[in-house]
Amino acid sequence: MTGDSLLSVQNLCVDLNTSAGSTAILRDISFEIATRQIVGVIGASGSGKTVLARALASWLSPPLGISAGRILFQGRDLVADAGLAKRLSGREIAYVGGNPAGALDPTMTVGTQIVEKLRAVRPGISVTDARKRAIELLSAVRIPAAHQRFHEYPFQYSGGMMQRAMIVDALISDPALLIADNITQPLDVTIAAQILKLLRELANEFDTGVLFVCSSLPVACDASDRVMVLHGGQVVEQQPPAALVQRPRHAYTQGLIAELPRLWDETTPAPMHGDARQPIMSVRGVSRSYSVRKPGGLGKVQVQAVRQVDFDVYAGDNFGVVGESGCGKSSLMRLLTGLEQPDSGEVLFEGTNVSTSSSAELRRLRRRFQLVLQDPYGSLPPQSTIGAILEEPLKIHRIGSARERRARAAEVMNEVGLPPSLYHELPMGLSAGQRQRVNVARAMILEPRLLIMDETLSALDQTEQGKMLSLFERLQAQHGFTYIFISHDLAMVRRVCSRIAVMYLGETVEVAPNRKLFFDPAHPYSRALLSAAPTLEQRRYRPEECLLEGEPPSPIDLPPGCSFANRCPHAFDRCRLESPRLRSSGEGALSACFLHQPSSQRATTAELLR
Amino acid sequence: MFIMVFLAKRLAQGTLIVVLVAFVIFTLLRVVPGDPVRLMAGGMAPETLIEQIATEMGLRDPIPVQFGRYIASVAQGDLGQSFMRPASGAAVGGASFDDMTRSERARVLDLIAEAAPKTLQLALLAMVFALIVAVPIGVAGGLHPGRWPDRMALYLGSVFVSLPNFWLGIVLALLLSVKLGWLPAIGYRGFAYTVLPAIVLAVEMAPFIIRTLTVSVAQIMRQSFIDIARIRGLSRLQIIVRHALKNASVPLLNLLGVQFSMLLGGVLVVEFIFDYPGLGLLTINAVLQRDFPLIQGIAIVTSAAFVLINIAVDLATTAIDPRLEY
Ligand SMILES: Nc1ncnc2c1ncn2[C@@H]1O[C@H](COP(=O)(O)OP(=O)(O)OP(=O)(O)O)[C@@H](O)[C@H]1O
Ligand code: SF4
Numbered sequence: 001m002t003g004d005s006l007l008s009v010q011n012l013c014v015d016l017n018t019s020a021g022s023t024a025i026l027r028d029i030s031f032e033i034a035t036r037q038i039v040g041v042i043g044a045s046g047s048g049k050t051v052l053a054r055a056l057a058s059w060l061s062p063p064l065g066i067s068a069g070r071i072l073f074q075g076r077d078l079v080a081d082a083g084l085a086k087r088l089s090g091r092e093i094a095y096v097g098g099n100p101a102g103a104l105d106p107t108m109t110v111g112t113q114i115v116e117k118l119r120a121v122r123p124g125i126s127v128t129d130a131r132k133r134a135i136e137l138l139s140a141v142r143i144p145a146a147h148q149r150f151h152e153y154p155f156q157y158s159g160g161m162m163q164r165a166m167i168v169d170a171l172i173s174d175p176a177l178l179i180a181d182n183i184t185q186p187l188d189v190t191i192a193a194q195i196l197k198l199l200r201e202l203a204n205e206f207d208t209g210v211l212f213v214c215s216s217l218p219v220a221c222d223a224s225d226r227v228m229v230l231h232g233g234q235v236v237e238q239q240p241p242a243a244l245v246q247r248p249r250h251a252y253t254q255g256l257i258a259e260l261p262r263l264w265d266e267t268t269p270a271p272m273h274g275d276a277r278q279p280i281m282s283v284r285g286v287s288r289s290y291s292v293r294k295p296g297g298l299g300k301v302q303v304q305a306v307r308q309v310d311f312d313v314y315a316g317d318n319f320g321v322v323g324e325s326g327c328g329k330s331s332l333m334r335l336l337t338g339l340e341q342p343d344s345g346e347v348l349f350e351g352t353n354v355s356t357s358s359s360a361e362l363r364r365l366r367r368r369f370q371l372v373l374q375d376p377y378g379s380l381p382p383q384s385t386i387g388a389i390l391e392e393p394l395k396i397h398r399i400g401s402a403r404e405r406r407a408r409a410a411e412v413m414n415e416v417g418l419p420p421s422l423y424h425e426l427p428m429g430l431s432a433g434q435r436q437r438v439n440v441a442r443a444m445i446l447e448p449r450l451l452i453m454d455e456t457l458s459a460l461d462q463t464e465q466g467k468m469l470s471l472f473e474r475l476q477a478q479h480g481f482t483y484i485f486i487s488h489d490l491a492m493v494r495r496v497c498s499r500i501a502v503m504y505l506g507e508t509v510e511v512a513p514n515r516k517l518f519f520d521p522a523h524p525y526s527r528a529l530l531s532a533a534p535t536l537e538q539r540r541y542r543p544e545e546c547l548l549e550g551e552p553p554s555p556i557d558l559p560p561g562c563s564f565a566n567r568c569p570h571a572f573d574r575c576r577l578e579s580p581r582l583r584s585s586g587e588g589a590l591s592a593c594f595l596h597q598p599s600s601q602r603a604t605t606a607e608l609l610r
Numbered sequence: 611m612f613i614m615v616f617l618a619k620r621l622a623q624g625t626l627i628v629v630l631v632a633f634v635i636f637t638l639l640r641v642v643p644g645d646p647v648r649l650m651a652g653g654m655a656p657e658t659l660i661e662q663i664a665t666e667m668g669l670r671d672p673i674p675v676q677f678g679r680y681i682a683s684v685a686q687g688d689l690g691q692s693f694m695r696p697a698s699g700a701a702v703g704g705a706s707f708d709d710m711t712r713s714e715r716a717r718v719l720d721l722i723a724e725a726a727p728k729t730l731q732l733a734l735l736a737m738v739f740a741l742i743v744a745v746p747i748g749v750a751g752g753l754h755p756g757r758w759p760d761r762m763a764l765y766l767g768s769v770f771v772s773l774p775n776f777w778l779g780i781v782l783a784l785l786l787s788v789k790l791g792w793l794p795a796i797g798y799r800g801f802a803y804t805v806l807p808a809i810v811l812a813v814e815m816a817p818f819i820i821r822t823l824t825v826s827v828a829q830i831m832r833q834s835f836i837d838i839a840r841i842r843g844l845s846r847l848q849i850i851v852r853h854a855l856k857n858a859s860v861p862l863l864n865l866l867g868v869q870f871s872m873l874l875g876g877v878l879v880v881e882f883i884f885d886y887p888g889l890g891l892l893t894i895n896a897v898l899q900r901d902f903p904l905i906q907g908i909a910i911v912t913s914a915a916f917v918l919i920n921i922a923v924d925l926a927t928t929a930i931d932p933r934l935e936y
């Protein structure tokens with residue numbers, strides 16, 4: 001399947017040269033890439049993946065520099081011949097990075113810039129030919145209406161489309177080697193899965209060798225023919241993915257694989273349900289829209305961020321809300337906590353309507369439900385000590401004397417595993433994990449009953465995430481907390497949540513118990529999400545069958561009918577006319593899809609629509 | 611489509627601004643001490659005559675009434691007549707009050723129409739000189755932050771800024787005109803008379819252009835799309851000319867808009883030094899003579915020019931960077 005050796009890296013060393021001396025960043029790296037071969041590179045953050053990718057693209061700049069070794073590209077050494085390296089870059093060796101957002105000039109259309117780049121590296125090509133080729137490739141990477149998108153500016157592209165445009169930009173000069181550094185990192189799982197599929201097709205079609213740098217082992221294994229593990233600047237092993245997963249040789253790889261959360265492991269116990277007779281929070285037909293300026297024109301348009309969301313959270317539940325970026329998860333969180341009022345519908349907390357409560361009432365309610373936010377760096381006031389941050393909620397609610405408050409702060413610090421010495425420290429020196437613990441401690445100091453976690457663990461690496469989850473479990477056992485986890489991470493949700501709501505374009509399309517959702521999802525979108533989830537396991541849902549092309553439509557002009565209809569592999573006539581509502585799909589699950597709603601329900605749906 | 615709506619909206623806003631400016635100036639002129647009729651008629655004129663002229667001219671009506679009358683005629687394109695100047699040219703002296711009839715006085719519009727093109731010519735030439743000097747220095751400084759072109763840009767800017775324009779004007783006039791005889795200096799009898807004052811103005815403007823360019827070019831060169839352009843295979847020249855300079859031109863255009871407006875409104879000192887018959891000199895004389903209609907006329911015309919320049923700059927910058935439209 002793969003061809004001749006294209007790139008041969010021999011004993012490559014890269015040093016960081018500072019006035020204090022030089023430190024080795026990469027040591028003795030050797031590997032080969034053949035034509036049409038995809039070589040994956042994985043490793044922890046800081047292991048040197050990006051430095052390696054940049055070294056191969058001749059893009060290292062001081063203080064980094066190659067101190068030894070050779071990079072033979074088609075037999076010629078790029079380290080020795082800087083002029084050659086410069087001539088090849090962008091032409092035979094192309095690079096795509098993980099941050100497509102700032103990669104192109106914001107003042108020029110995407111098409112113009114791709115044409116400009118092609119003509120810069122292949123001066124013989126006429127503008128018309130270059131344009132034709134760019135539009136061809138843009139359609140090849142499935143940019144919808146490519147001839148039109150060609151004339152749009154970078155800021156008019158979504159993240160996924162921009163990443164595809166950058167792949168076009170890299171491949172348009174027909175390079176022999178493509179270096180892809182974490183290209184799926186900023187993308188949602190369903191879009192990332194599309195890009196990986198595309199990469200494989202392109203490598204075969206254009207005879208390109210690919211170095212695929214990635215921070216997720218499942219993704220790297222999915223995408224590559226061979227996976228190289230980088231640890232502390234050294235290649236500790238390289239094997240084909242299957243062999244690597246079954247017989248990892250190095251301790252680092254073994255640890256990584258052992259820790260990997262699994263989606264479809266029958267032995268992973270599904271967390272216990274709360275008591276269905278005791279809903280602690282009920283969300284009833286909640287909708288919220290925001291008005292924003294119309295792009296490119298005057299006047300306002302309505303963005304429907306949350307539409308008809310319905311679910312109950314039972315006491316003692318771990319309730320999960322999953323969905324891709326922009327699906328309305330965070331807007332929903334603001335409605336749940338009473339930070340904003342819904343346009344219609346209601347949010348009940350222990351029977352009290354959060355949406356209509358007065359601010360004094362709301363403050364009392366807030367003692368009983370607390371929010372833990374996403375960003376560990378933005379949410380702590382930099383000038384207050386940890387102790388002051390923790391005691392602040394007690395002060396606001398006028399609880400206890402100064403001595404008692406201090407004792408209480410020390411107590412929660414101990415509970416979340418923060419050393420007492422941090423009491424007088426500022427948040428500045430804390431690691432991401434410690435910051436998140438401070439956030440959790442601050443939320444639980446008022447002894448709430450419900451904690452809402454908005455992407456609380458997304459900023460942490462796999463190991464630290466595991467520790468936090470054990471902490472949550474312990475706290476739940478001790479205090480009887482109920483959790484709502486808002487997340488895009490299916491593996492995390494699988495491990496901790498008892499019931500899960502799947503959101504798509506502001507709607508809850510499925511609400512199901514853990515096992516039912518992962519083993520027998522009723523909604524086609526849930527299956528698409530599962531088919532795209534990065535995992536090393538045998539997939540229950542094959543991307544070829546579940547994952548359709550395209551991106552979610554904009555929440556501004558929603559098509560009538562089922563909002564998933566334009567990407568749904570099972571869409572039929574009715575889906576484009578009526579909107580499905582949540583109906584029982586068995587085993588205590590609800591799903592909004594006509595597939596399992598007999599058309600006798602048509603009357604009721606029509607009634608509901610009225 | 612978008613552009614028509616944009617223009618209509620901005621022009622409507624602009625008209626409102628001009629009317630407001632006119633009202634403020636109008637009111638101010640009528641509350642400050644100093645009766646123009648007294649100046650016009652001369653110190654020797656009897657009180658009754660002054661009152662008579664003032665009433666005839668409507669100067670004793672309530673201010674809103676006067677303003678309404680004024681703005682209605684402005685809307686018809688009539689800026690009124692100068693209090694002081696005869697149609698033939700030089701200001702009329704106070705002594706000749708008795709033989710003055712209104713029809714003989716110069717129309718404000720004519721006075722402005724005569725002076726404005728000279729100021730425009732001066733402003734444009736000054737801008738060209740300033741750009742010729744400042745663009746290479748500023749861009750070079752921005753491309754090599756911390757190195758000698760950057761430092762040179764900084765030093766030159768500080769030197770230019772600290773030269774007082776009246777001093778520079780006099781020195782240049784002495785040197786280039788009196789001593790070397792290369793350029794004429796005082797008055798206006800052809801294009802050559804514009805060069806010296808334009809140089810003085812250019813020296814005044816250049817440091818701001820240099821500073822803006824160094825900062826914006828340096829900032830854009832740090833953006834990731836510039837860095838990435840290199841490994842996409844673009845040449846350095848292409849990156850600088852097509853991308854860095856294009857992006858840096860947005861703040862530059864904004865600055866030039868402001869500077870140009872300032873030139874049109876107030877090259878007072880320079881026009882005065884060189885006795886250059888532009889709007890600045892006209893303004894100075896009008897103020898000294900309390901020539902209300904002329905002062906108002908100049909205020910209206912220059913504020914309208916500000917509004918138009920602003921719109922033009924916004925159109926140009928959105929054409930360069932379409933994100934600004936939003
Ligand atoms: N320009 C630089 N100056 C100084 N140190 C650098 C520079 N670039 C990288 N390093 C160091 O080199 C090491 C490897 O960094 P690198 O960016 O390659 O990690 P990575 O594996 O890509 O991590 P991530 O998964 O977070 O992207 C790190 O210790 C980093 O601090
Ligand atoms: S209702 Fe129709 S379009 Fe919507 S998910 Fe079900 S089958 Fe697909």
Ligand SMILES: [Mg+2]
Nearest residue numbers: 049050051182
């Ligand atoms: Mg990296």
